[in-house]
Amino acid sequence: MPFPLSDTLLILPELFLTTAGLVLLLRATAVGKAGERSIALLSVASLVVTGLLLWVPAALAGGAARPAFGGMIAVDRYSAFFKVLVLVAAAVTILFSLRFLGTSPYPSGEYYGLILFSTVGMLFMAAGTHLASIYVALELMALSQYVLAGYFKQETKSIEAAAKYFILGAFSSGILLYGLSLVYGATGTLDLAAVSQALAQGPRTPLMVVGVVLVACGLFFKIASAPFHVWAPDVYEGAPTPISAFFAVGPKLAAYAILARIFFEGFGPSAGDWSRVVAASAALTMVVGNVGALMQSNVKRMLGYSSIGHAGYALLGLLGYGTEYGLWSILIYLTAYALMNLGAFGLVVLLEAKGYAGESVDDFNGLAKKNPWAAAAMVVFLLSLAGIPPTAGFVGKYFLFSAAMKAGWVWLAILAVLMSVVSLFYYFRIARAMYLVEGEGELKWREEPAVTAAIAVCAAGTLLVGILPQPLVALARTCLLP
């Protein structure tokens, strides 16, 4: 697989971001805690520049999918779509962290550096077309996140979250790797296109089936779908809140990017085998996530369970393989998911009332009176999460459920609608606290213009996609896999 040295230009954005991370690490040792704000703003700036640099490989590829480094990654519109989303998620996370990290005693350089390195991993995940590069990129992303989860190391919950995330994550990586080795054993290659070819031509061997199922299990862990979801609420609760927001969005986007690519581009020919596994997991995930969220009084845990439920909805799009709805319904849904989840977590960051991690639903009591704009934004996010028009969540779910129907999974679509109704209950609890309950005492509020601005952008985006879905739909339809 020879490749010219000029392929380096095709990973220019990733190279830039890695270098930026290294420079920030060094810069932070020079300026110390006092210069934290500048470090944060520099990292946001480098994310923006990375986003602009995405134009370079796109121009070189000339609109078509172009393999680079001997087929390790591909530069295509599909990866570009995910890359932009991931960069936005990382930038918003950093803005959320400004006040949060600033009032803590922890060093800033490593924190922002790790977010950037994790983002590099996600960018490579989005582009990976070879199971080796996908796996290594996945580990790069995950390892940074294990550390970020435990970054507030004097908080027991933070350490607990890191330990759980790390041990379970390492275990799931083992499962994934074992599956990959079986796939390699069965097909003799790790290149997705070649795997697909081998699957289409060769006989359907049990080895291959086990390999595919194990790979699916490993990836299900990363998107927190049942029965590999148990870690998610604990980690979201224990991790520093901006990092929880990052966890709920960034890794999921990247994991869905590789999930869809591996299953569509690599395992496509054996869709008959994996679609049953995916359907079972989707059903279980929707039920577990939404029923579990009903019983939570901690907002971070509730959002954790709700994001499990959303992972289940998104799996429906995977089942749409072969129909006209399959892939782009996932793209639209993930866009909506990113916007509304980041927004909802952003409000939790602002509210952070009782020290480190005591964000109960009661903390929202009386928010509407004290800050009507914040309450209104939260309502938008909650409506979107529940999937009620005119919000982005509705548009996303509409296309996802259509995909499942088209693919013949009618009972799953019905279950999904039922579970959306269930989700109304717990989302409504927050709305009720904000509008119908009197708040006691002062509302603690971390006033921070950067966070407010980020939330406003998320809210505007949620509404915009909900009211005017056409541009996004049109865009998503051009970003499909070949």
Place this chain on the structure above:
Amino acid sequence: MSPFVLHGIVIPAVKAAVFVIAMATMAGVLTWIERRLLGFLQVRKGPNRAGPAGFFQWVADAVKLMMKEDVVPSRAERALHFLAPFLIVVPALTVFAILPWGPEFSFTVPGLGTVTTPLYATDLNVGLLLVLAITTVGIYGVILGGWAANSKYALLGGLRSAAQLISYEVPMGFAVVSVILMGRSLSLVEIIQAQKDAGVWFLFPGLLAFFLYFLSGVAETNRTPFDLPEAESELVAGFHTEYSGFKWTTFFMAEYANMITISAIATTLFFGGWLRPFPNVEWLSFLGIVPAWIWFLLKVSFFIFVYIWFRATFPRFRFDQLMALGWKFLIPVSLANVALVAIAALWGPAGLKVLGVLMTGAFAVGLFLAWRRPARPRATERMGASAEVGA
């Protein structure tokens, strides 16, 4: 006798036996040499009673050690305590199979005809890596011996040894990498051949690498000034505090075997192995009268002398100094050296020669500057000065 039985079984077995016996004897003789040399360097006599110039002292010592009682501490991990000496001596012996003592030679066996065989057990295409791998495994003897004895001194010795080994393995590995870049092979025999082809010992382009290698080698063999795992003024006897008799002898033997290994590898990598000096210069061919293995032994002996010389000269490092030297100095320097050598090697044989001239020149200039610099005040004077400041 079929060729397979001869070359596959008999000759390797004979070689193995010869190497093991030679090593055990060498280790013994080395103790005598070391003590005599130390005596000379410290202006005293050293062992001088048993035999001529005390030569049979090592035999007497060996006999004494064999007869001693074998003590095992009461709450020791008996199995591991027993196993540890062997864990250290087996790798030390195994390496001898790969060391290239000399090229092929022929001899006549009555009733069999002429047999041609090289003076090493085997030449692997990953020989150098294997040497590194096997020597690092020896460390388990030290760590486990220290742990199993249920003694704080021994444990501390074992821990120190583990930290030290890991720290100094890195610069050693990088030094070896630069030789691999120059020789373009991992086989020890091919590296020697490459030095002949290049017309230059790798010592010159690899001067920095040589110093790094030897320094790390001294640290890996736990010898002065890096003998912290067995620092007698701090830890009684370090990791082998709780060993006696034959087991203790085994530790001792392994230490000397490892010294020989490090010296032999340094010879192979940097001093042309068994080659005579200037192997490509015609008018020096009379040097070829001396057999190749003698040249090899001479070079190895030189390094062993340096080991002993070190011991007589340098005081022991403090532990934090040891770590700082390894991590903050040797590793960065060795990385820079790899980059330098890689550039030269990419350039080709000419590049190696240029690098050799540069390295040697820089070294000579450094020596000259050090010589020209006014001598530092003597230690006693400095101590006097600080005492005054303190008062």
Place this chain on the structure above:
Amino acid sequence: MTAAALAFWVLAVLAVAGAIGVVTMRQPVHSALCLLASFMAVAGLFVWGRAEFLAAVQILVYAGGVMVLFLFTIMLVNVRRQAREAALNRLTGSAVLVGVLLFALVGGLLVAEARRMGGPEGAPAASAARLSTTVVEAAGKAPVEVKGNSQAVAWSLYRDYLLPFEIASVFLLVAMIGAVVLGKRTMEKFD
């Protein structure tokens, strides 16, 4: 059974037995030693498969580096204190059940697959043949025949898998940062 097959089985059993020892031993140091034995057996398997380079690296990196660090940490942290809690808890039954079922499923399928492909005996010769005849094509240059193990690994690692290799280096950097961030005992006071 040929000598090669016998060697394979001895090494394989050693490797698996070592791995089982790691999880069943009560004393962490013993677990570490079992892991070491398992690594050694795997190195032997690499030699058996004519991958001497991998074998040497396996010993050098895992036995010489990683395990020494493990032992160092174990000895430093937990000097001969026996774990008090039971090694297995109330989930033992279900864990064993799931494990055995999974093992039966995957193992059975693998055995079936191995039968279909023709057993392990043919494998080493085939892989050796593949290694020795590896032909490397560089862009715009005549194909180069790769001589040995080390060259084959080098071509594969630094050319075909260059990108994952470089990503892995960033990964290791992150691991280092993480260890420092989480492991540093005292928090530095920034002014």
